Amino acid sequence: MSKELFPVIGLEVHLQLKTEKKMFCNCKNSFENKPNINICPVCTGQPGAMPLMNRQALRFAGEMANALNCKINMFMRFDRKNYFYPDCPKNYQITQHDFPLGYDGEFFFFSEKRQYRIKIQRVQMEEDSAKLNHIGDDLSAGSFIDYNRSGVPLLEIVTGPDFEDAEAACAYLEFLKRTAKYLEISDCSMEKGSLRVDTNISLTGQKGSLPGYKVEIKNLNSFIAVKNAIEYEMERQRGIINSGNSSSLCDETRLWDAANKKTLGMRKKETESDYRYFPEPDIPPLFIQDKNISELKESTKLTPFFAMNQLINTFKIEIGDAYVITAEKQFYEFFTETSKYTSQYKKIVNWLTGDVLFNLRKKGIDLSGSKLTPKELGGIIERIESGALTGKIVKELMPELIEGASVDKLVEKKGIKPISSGGELDSLIRGILKKHPEEVKAYRNGKTGLIGFFMGEVMKGTKGQAEPRRAKEALLKILENKEE
Amino acid sequence: MKKLTIDSFRGKSVDEIKKTIKKNISAADPKINAYLEAFDIDKFEQGKGLLANIPFAVKDNILIKGMISSCASRMLADYKAPYSAFVIEKLLSEGAMITGRTNMDEFAMGSSTENSAFMTTKNPLNEEYVPGGSSGGSAAAVASGMCAFALGSDTGGSVRQPAAFCGIYGYKPTYGVFSRRGLVAYCSSFDQIGVLANSIEDIAMVSSVMNDKDPYDLTSYLDRELKELGKIKYTDSVFKSGIIGVVNTFEGIPVSPEIEASYKKLVGELRKMNLEVVNISPPFLEYAIPLYYVLSAAEAASNLARFDGVKYAFNKRSASYQKLLMKTRGEGFGREVKRRIMLGTFVTSSGYKDEFYKKANRLRTNMKKSYDALFSNIDYMLLPTTPTPPFKLGEKIDDPVAMYYSDAFTTFANIIGIPALSIPYDTDPKGLPIGMQVLSNVKRDVDLLTFCANLVRKLK
Numbered sequence: 001m002s003k004e005l006f007p008v009i010g011l012e013v014h015l016q017l018k019t020e021k022k023m024f025c026n027c028k029n030s031f032e033n034k035p036n037i038n039i040c041p042v043c044t045g046q047p048g049a050m051p052l053m054n055r056q057a058l059r060f061a062g063e064m065a066n067a068l069n070c071k072i073n074m075f076m077r078f079d080r081k082n083y084f085y086p087d088c089p090k091n092y093q094i095t096q097h098d099f100p101l102g103y104d105g106e107f108f109f110f111s112e113k114r115q116y117r118i119k120i121q122r123v124q125m126e127e128d129s130a131k132l133n134h135i136g137d138d139l140s141a142g143s144f145i146d147y148n149r150s151g152v153p154l155l156e157i158v159t160g161p162d163f164e165d166a167e168a169a170c171a172y173l174e175f176l177k178r179t180a181k182y183l184e185i186s187d188c189s190m191e192k193g194s195l196r197v198d199t200n201i202s203l204t205g206q207k208g209s210l211p212g213y214k215v216e217i218k219n220l221n222s223f224i225a226v227k228n229a230i231e232y233e234m235e236r237q238r239g240i241i242n243s244g245n246s247s248s249l250c251d252e253t254r255l256w257d258a259a260n261k262k263t264l265g266m267r268k269k270e271t272e273s274d275y276r277y278f279p280e281p282d283i284p285p286l287f288i289q290d291k292n293i294s295e296l297k298e299s300t301k302l303t304p305f306f307a308m309n310q311l312i313n314t315f316k317i318e319i320g321d322a323y324v325i326t327a328e329k330q331f332y333e334f335f336t337e338t339s340k341y342t343s344q345y346k347k348i349v350n351w352l353t354g355d356v357l358f359n360l361r362k363k364g365i366d367l368s369g370s371k372l373t374p375k376e377l378g379g380i381i382e383r384i385e386s387g388a389l390t391g392k393i394v395k396e397l398m399p400e401l402i403e404g405a406s407v408d409k410l411v412e413k414k415g416i417k418p419i420s421s422g423g424e425l426d427s428l429i430r431g432i433l434k435k436h437p438e439e440v441k442a443y444r445n446g447k448t449g450l451i452g453f454f455m456g457e458v459m460k461g462t463k464g465q466a467e468p469r470r471a472k473e474a475l476l477k478i479l480e481n482k483e484e
Numbered sequence: 485m486k487k488l489t490i491d492s493f494r495g496k497s498v499d500e501i502k503k504t505i506k507k508n509i510s511a512a513d514p515k516i517n518a519y520l521e522a523f524d525i526d527k528f529e530q531g532k533g534l535l536a537n538i539p540f541a542v543k544d545n546i547l548i549k550g551m552i553s554s555c556a557s558r559m560l561a562d563y564k565a566p567y568s569a570f571v572i573e574k575l576l577s578e579g580a581m582i583t584g585r586t587n588m589d590e591f592a593m594g595s596s597t598e599n600s601a602f603m604t605t606k607n608p609l610n611e612e613y614v615p616g617g618s619s620g621g622s623a624a625a626v627a628s629g630m631c632a633f634a635l636g637s638d639t640g641g642s643v644r645q646p647a648a649f650c651g652i653y654g655y656k657p658t659y660g661v662f663s664r665r666g667l668v669a670y671c672s673s674f675d676q677i678g679v680l681a682n683s684i685e686d687i688a689m690v691s692s693v694m695n696d697k698d699p700y701d702l703t704s705y706l707d708r709e710l711k712e713l714g715k716i717k718y719t720d721s722v723f724k725s726g727i728i729g730v731v732n733t734f735e736g737i738p739v740s741p742e743i744e745a746s747y748k749k750l751v752g753e754l755r756k757m758n759l760e761v762v763n764i765s766p767p768f769l770e771y772a773i774p775l776y777y778v779l780s781a782a783e784a785a786s787n788l789a790r791f792d793g794v795k796y797a798f799n800k801r802s803a804s805y806q807k808l809l810m811k812t813r814g815e816g817f818g819r820e821v822k823r824r825i826m827l828g829t830f831v832t833s834s835g836y837k838d839e840f841y842k843k844a845n846r847l848r849t850n851m852k853k854s855y856d857a858l859f860s861n862i863d864y865m866l867l868p869t870t871p872t873p874p875f876k877l878g879e880k881i882d883d884p885v886a887m888y889y890s891d892a893f894t895t896f897a898n899i900i901g902i903p904a905l906s907i908p909y910d911t912d913p914k915g916l917p918i919g920m921q922v923l924s925n926v927k928r929d930v931d932l933l934t935f936c937a938n939l940v941r942k943l944k
């Protein structure tokens with residue numbers, strides 16, 4: 001009989017910080033162009049070269065650690081991680097082992113369905129490696145080394161082993177990405193490698209206790225890959241345990257094979273790699289001042305977590321909608337700006353996530369390229385509410401509105417006018433009812449389902465220029481009053 | 485043999501200076517082997533500045549742009565420096581002239597210059613003897629008139645010990661006085677560039693030019709007093725305010741009778757001069773050597789990891805990265821370098837790190853505290869530079885531990901970062917030089933240089 005097994009999942013994320021310069025030298029932080037153009041003695045490991053300290057990277061890292069509610073080490077130090085690999089020019093990486101910038105954090109985040117919380121073990125700064133470009137698939141043919149990426153600032157964020165399923169892990173990744181993008185510290189592109197994820201997975205028979213093994217999965221190139229790999233790996237391990245072979249599970253690194261949707265054994269970790277960490281002697285320890293920390297804490301930089309809470313609590317937006325609005329900072333900011341002109345918050349959400357987004361996508365631009373102002377959108381929503389405009393009209397005008405046209409001028413120019421005056425609408429409805437005496441009779445005899453039919457006719461008759469809610473009210477009034 | 489000072493070149497034309505240097509090098513260097521490469525100084529054009537046309541030699545682990553910088557290793561035999569060390573830039577900006585790059589123990593690991601992959605340098609005072617090391621080439625060049633002064637590097641005594649063996653002055657400043665950018669790292673937390681010269685005035689002059697905060701070396705700093713030190717002030721007042729700590733016994737450290745006799749003679753002279761002399765026992769001195777070899781090897785193993793045959797310099801093309809690494813490092817490094825890399829890897833490995841690396845580091849912290857306390861009671865400390873007079877070529881090369889003890893009195897200054905100056909004081913019965921070392925607390929470099937210059941003048 002198979003017993004219940006609980007997943008133990010932890011994530012290690014590497015974020016490339018989009019600073020102007022590299023972590024320990026003044027080379028440009030840019031590596032998408034020609035190979036080996038942004039290099040110097042420091043980032044190519046020349047003899048005698050010494051590291052600088054990138055203050056901007058420190059600040060970015062501090063902002064992220066703060067958003068993850070980490071404690072900040074007042075005494076901060078860099079360490080050397082010693083290992084030989086051809087992409088590592090000094091054959092040691094400058095990283096933070098004993099005194100990382102941030103530790104003991106707690107990250108609150110949302111999915112479109114619920115709120116989560118995860119422990120953050122550490123947030124540490126380090127340098128990226130060079131990029132190996134293999135000649136062909138066979139490593140023996142040799143590799144080219146591009147040092148443009150060498151020394152690019154990296155932030156490593158390690159969670160506790162506390163995710164219970166792939167869904168939570170992916171929600172974390174999405175929200176972490178949003179947070180870094182809100183703070184404008186990283187591009188967070190898994191495709192380009194500016195966000196990299198390693199996953200640790202194991203199964204335990206007893207909730208809360210860690211099993212004696214840990215499987216690390218590498219080569220995860222998308223959030224979908226993370227989700228699929230976790231789910232595959234959980235099933236694989238479950239199968240092994242249920243077939244009585246749990247002793248064959250050991251610490252190992254596996255590779256995600258996206259094409260065949262499975263993890264492949266890479267190497268067993270018989271002994272833990274010995275990186276012989278020791279303090280980096282070329283960088284004096286940094287003593288972080290109280291005032292630096294209070295500056296961080298008082299930072300007014302917007303985070304998606306704050307934005308979600310605002311939408312849910314202050315604007316009473318449903319979590320799913322709030323999740324869509326907060327996907328991009330500019331969407332959220334557009335929302336809050338628009339909310340100054342109308343209190344129809346739900347309507348703002350609908351317009352933004354509906355027609356505005358649709359038309360922007362169609363044009364291949366994002367919100368920053370749109371000329372529709374929050375004030376204009378707010379005014380439009382208010383006028384729809386008062387019946388001075390209809391949704392249908394606005395829908396049709398939206399392509400021009402995002403080009404910056406004013407709705408009033410468009411309406412005037414095109415001669416579009418909503419049928420809003422009571423008398424006009426009433427006589428229109430009466431005309432329609434006259435054409436369908438049979439249906440009117442049936443309705444009045446209790447076949448109220450016909451209301452849909454009448455509404456259709458009314459909208460057709462008004463060419464959509466009637467505001468539906470008002471049209472329905474008027475229709476009901478006439479039908480119920482038994483007016484002819 | 486004529487010893488040259490900066491002043492001896494003042495007022496001479498650049499051509500006259502070139503002629504003197506070329507003459508002295510061709511007369512002495514074929515026997516001494518101080519230079520790995522004597523530069524073609526005819527290419528040098530008239531210099532301008534505080535050190536205009538002053539000829540100086542550079543230890544081969546300090547980079548000079550466009551020139552080979554080999555660290556006396558096969559590994560870097562053909563390595564051309566892509567940039568110049570900060571101190572080189574400083575000296576060149578004041579018009580000084582580089583005479584060449586000098587021989588050394590490979591990667592500055594050694595105390596006799598016998599660990600050079602290329603040649604053995606001889607002591608100019610007696611060619612059967614070593615010039616000391618690791619800056620042996622620089623010391624020999626200064627001592628034999630092949631330059632006015634030379635740069636060396638001092639990680640555990642590598643400037644002071646060869647200075648003592650060659651009868652010249654050797655200065656290791658407070659950690660950070662000279663930028664280490666462009667100095668090929670051996671043990672980054674001990675390494676300091678130092679100056680070897682024939683007078684303390686020259687050392688002061690050169691140091692004031694080289695000192696600055698280098699934005700590219702986070703451990704460097706500007707010593708304003710040193711920067712503005714023009715001429716050393718000669719005044720008896722330095723003696724009135726200076727308390728000198730001396731030792732009665734060299735507990736734990738084997739010292740040869742010649743050295744002990746010289747040391748006692750100097751202490752006696754100080755007392756006769758009515759200087760304030762107090763007895764001290766330097767804390768943890770007997771632990772300095774083991775501590776030094778644990779920590780310096782640990783950092784060396786990491787600093788020398790970059791020499792892998794992938795990027796530059798020596799490489800043995802191989803079918804795999806592993807083979808490339810093993811062949812390149814196996815053939816590129818000499819015996820002593822490999823010994824220290826293995827030692828350093830061992831003392832930082834898990835299972836041994838606590839017992840060796842961490843323990844040594846704790847002791848280092850305690851030493852710093854203890855010496856800081858000691859220096860609150862004294863201004864200067866007097867010790868021999870070396871426990872023995874110069875030894876013969878080949879005498880200690882097969883006994884690494886005996887060789888390591890050449891630095892018994894020098895390493896602790898690097899461990900705690902204090903400045904020290906070796907002064908040529910005496911000669912042993914064979915006529916070989918004996919040096920004495922004066923040390924002071926961190927950042928008291930100008931006091932140290934001023935005190936020593938006054939003392940030397942008084943002793944004459």
Ligand SMILES: [Zn+2]
Binds near residue numbers: 026041151
């Ligand atoms: Zn660089």
